[in-house]
Amino acid sequence: MRKHISFALLCAVGTFLASAQERGLKKADGDFKEHSFYQAIESYESLLEKGYSKKEIYKNLGKSHYMNANYQEAANWYEKLFSTDPDLEDAESMFQYAQALKSLENYGSSDRWMEKLKALEAKDGRVAKWTENADYLDAIAKNSGRYTIKNEAFNSEFSDFAPSFKGDRLVFSSARDSGITKRNIHTWNNRPFLDLYETNEATGGALSTAKKLGKVLNKKTHESSSAFSKDGNTVFFTRNNSSRGNFERDQAGLSRLKIFRAERNGDTWGAPKELPFNSDEYSVAHPALGPDEKQLYFASDMPGTLGASDIFVVDLHDDGSYGTPKNLGGTVNTEARETFPFVTASNKLYFASDGHPGLGGLDIFATDLEEGSNGHIVNVGREINSEQDDFSFIINEDTKSGFFASNRAGGKGDDDIYGFVENVPLEFECSAMVAGTVRDIKTGSALANASVSLKNAEGETLATATTDENGMYRLEGDCEEGEYEIVATKEGYDLANGMFTKEAGSDLTDADLDLGNKVTGPEKGTDLAALLEIEPIYFDFDKWNIREDARESLAKVLAYMEQNPDVSIEIGSHTDSRGNDAYNQRLSERRAQSTMDYLVQNGIDANRLTAKGYGETQLKNDCGNGSVCSRDQHERNRRSEFIVR
Template sequence: MKANLRYTLFTFFIAISSTVFAQNGKIQSVKDDYRDFAYVKTSEVLLEVANKGYKSVDLFQKLGNSYYFRNEMKDAAKWYGELMAMGEVIDPEYYFRYALALKGIQKYEESDVWMKKFNELKPEDLRGRAFMSKVDYKATIEDLSRDDIEVVNLDINTEFSDFGTIEYENGVVFASARGGGRKYRWNEEPYLDLYSVEKTEDGSFGEVNEIEGDVNTKFHESSAVISPNGQYMFFTRNNFYRLKYKEDDTGINRLQLYRAKLQDDGTWGEIHKVHFNSEDYSVAHPTLNLTGSRLYFASDMPGTYGQSDIFVVDVNDDGTLGEPENLGSSINTEGQETFPFINTNGDLYYSSTGFPGLGGLDVFKSEGLDKIVETSNSRNFPIENVGKPVNSSGDDFGYYENLVTKRVYFSSNREGGKGSDDIYTFEITECTQLIAGTVLDKKTMEPIADASVVLFDAEGTEIERKTVGTDGSFELEAGCRMEYLIRGEKETYTGDEKRFTTPTKKQDLTIQLLLEKDVQEISPCDDLAKILDIPIIYFDFDKSNIRYDAEIELQKVLAVLNKYPTMNIDIRSHTDCRGPASYNEKLSERRAQSTRQYLIDKGIDAERLTAKGYGESRLVNDCGCEPSSESSCSEEEHQLNRRSEFIITGINGKTCDDKQ
């Protein structure tokens, strides 16, 4: 398609130099052909000249263009590379084209270098800004890609250009250059017509036939869409109406939108031009939303940001159209935006060269765009690259999907095809993620047998519940790119849950659910600080008064003592080794006694409480303060020694001595 309709849709942006090649009559002799865009013929002459060793900016620009606009990116990159090696000041657009050509041959790192140079020279350009905002775009695209989808090249493809598929009745409608007849000088292929083909019972396609009626002419027709009621077809054609072929002031025949009506005999007739067609710009590639109330299309009409933009227009009840509106800079760039498609959910798919991609035209998605257009004045739309396998290093365009049949069609000139453009298809399969994990005791990190694992959707609706085995392990399946909450539960434990969003690309996810013991057996010699998960009882520097944050922790001890009136505890305060040992012992003693007094003041019988400060005499690690060891311990390691213990010395008539 790019070697056909893009010629007339986007020729205005091709940079044609008027420089006269001094001392090079052969180049000058083909200039008229070049201005007529007869690249296939001219490039052979330019190549011959370049291969003889002649060099000039204009020569390399023209030679690079001749391959670039035929999507032969290997040769385009070669000659644009020669252009860059000249080291002369050139239009920054050539940096962009060179970067795109390098992407086309999968030299992504080198492409990024020239995109950065392009952005430096044109910092206001949306294409460069989009690239700089997502320099890691390749990783993002990889995350959005699917490696579990099998793409099929349709049997109906030929050695010519086939593209732009939509489903219609029990088959598809598409454009093709297979018809024979007069050839289009751009690529020496026949002009495009619209064709239809029905599916057979086994899912393959039958005989391909031209669309019946008055749609096809001796010039190009492509990119059809049929209204939801089946009565109207909008399609793209050269400016050829009522047997009159019209060109603009520069001699270019533009593309236009036409509307056909279904006739009683099943053919398409009553062809009408849409009212905003013009001889001065192109309008092409229509698509309709679910209700047929809005039509989206591509155009280079006044008001575009770049080479072509995506527009939207209201469709009236009688099939006529309102006034077009540009979708704005979140969708459109200074590059090409073309081939829009709206699915039944209102998501916009379209192709662009202006946003970071894998090369050439990439397919992008703007989720929920049609709904935003309907309900809001905002034109700030989300956009993302749909990734592989739809996108490749070539041109990928003409995306179409049926969410009921789960069937996708798209067009591409990627390597391995049958013709210049081919139609590809695949089935939308449910992408599933395997969520594997274990339920563990947070303190011991041992598996918790017979725990329940519950999976919820983003709204909190329970999806699945499982009971784990003795090893605490579980496996669940979830969809891709969806938000979930997973929860672990068991009696006598406080549950744990994690909220997560699954990636687009299928991969296994591992999750640990850590449950804390809520009901714990207590016995003499146990430390309430460990049972109640009490951290350090902090005191202000060189003080022994109870701070507010320490009081909160002591309230936990108080609650246990009140619940078990036979429980006695020994309060033990420790310090790290820093500071004089005698001072640390006295300070810890004051703090232990202050803690004991706090509990007494709260109503605990003094006979149930003992307290002692141990200073630095009972370190729990090797963080002593001898010169050889002081520098080897971190602050966190020293902190482990600054602890408080609440040792149960007796409960229910049993003492710590009985346990020992």
């Protein structure tokens, strides 16, 4: 009997514990969905300590720590997640794991997880940017060492970030002097709510003092990310969704961010007004004025956003109304976070992102808005960027000085504001990398000391390089979109070339070429079209100009003649049978001369060339005078040929 009683008691205890665990899980999941990440972490870890294990807990712990920039903890939980389920196909967890590893300077492992993400989501924009910028660490190193930075004296033990210029003063957001009671603690990160503060001169001085802006701008919610007009009479700033100054949540439990605008009335600020495109369903935050104050840039997750948050722009009209917000597009924005925009007097956009290839966490990037939607994105490099979160960058281009925020090691608080001087300007001119390997076509072995050149569609040489001992080469070209050619040569081998189309600003990292053993001494009368396996050069009816589709064949003829300087050729040009015989003779001579001129203009000595027209005397088919033939059949006769002489 006692055994039965003991068994029943154990069952009851087990049921009670299971029920308690389920309640604990429900609370933890609720906190997570409401972005109360700190509370979610406490609840999930408590469940794990009590033996409750579930892969969704590992995943949510990974994201909770990631969203709080605790990258070591995020990496630990993501490692646990993927160890528990090695076949898990979760693109966002893979990306955040790769980013967390990068923040720990474990770049090799980070790249391996990006490869796995690429296999899962090949069309992911973050994958594309990582693939196109395989040498991103080299590019970052190239832009590094240009700044002198210092931790500002006004930083507190809490979070200080989002600096903005207000004339010769600095305004920033801080969690200091709040957090006395529980209602002032934010459950996202267990830190006090934010207010706007102002320091002494922003262009010099120690910046050691800070005072809170008035109660009109600071309420009982978060205030951050301000942007002041040049005359100081207008301010845009970020505030949590609120009613009568009190914190409010939406149906999902989230308090969305909104941008407010206030106008100065004498020495005081008028009541802030919401921007018309704010919403209770999404966030609008981090305002930045354009150089002529006709545009407002901001971050949002509104409909049309590509990722977690994107950079948008909206026109500001003279009557105080607003245009329609426009997404800056896929060059700037990714499937991850783009946030904290700032626009300089020369129309350079700086922003923070963890979607573009960087050092880890949020990095600061820049682009020239004068180049439009295809502007090149540049990582500003160290010392501004680190393996942790670096964001809210501002700069005065006249003084070459500015400020940014970072949670890097060695700071006074959670986030600190750093002042900097830019000693060397950031280079916005775009260069794209073309790289690959040159091999022996028969053996597959790498060929060292092969010459490689990159040419544009006009045949201009953009860059040259020599392969290393592993047969590898690297060329720096321009960033323009278009057709390009890579040509490789080596003594004892035939020339090899490849044509490719490159997107604007993208790198090409697998441009491999195979060289075959050189065929020596072509006999007189050899047709280069057959030798080089190319098409003849065809012409439009009654025309003698070189067509675009002929350039690939001409490139191989040019390369062959460069590789074989003793070879001379006759250019024989022909017409179809339509038209007067005498006219066709003159037309064929023009075609021969046009073809010869093209070769000479591209570096071939005219003494190695002769041009001869054959009119319609050497037709390739039965399309002579009076024959009924198709357009394609006639085109086969309108050609230039290259015969060794």
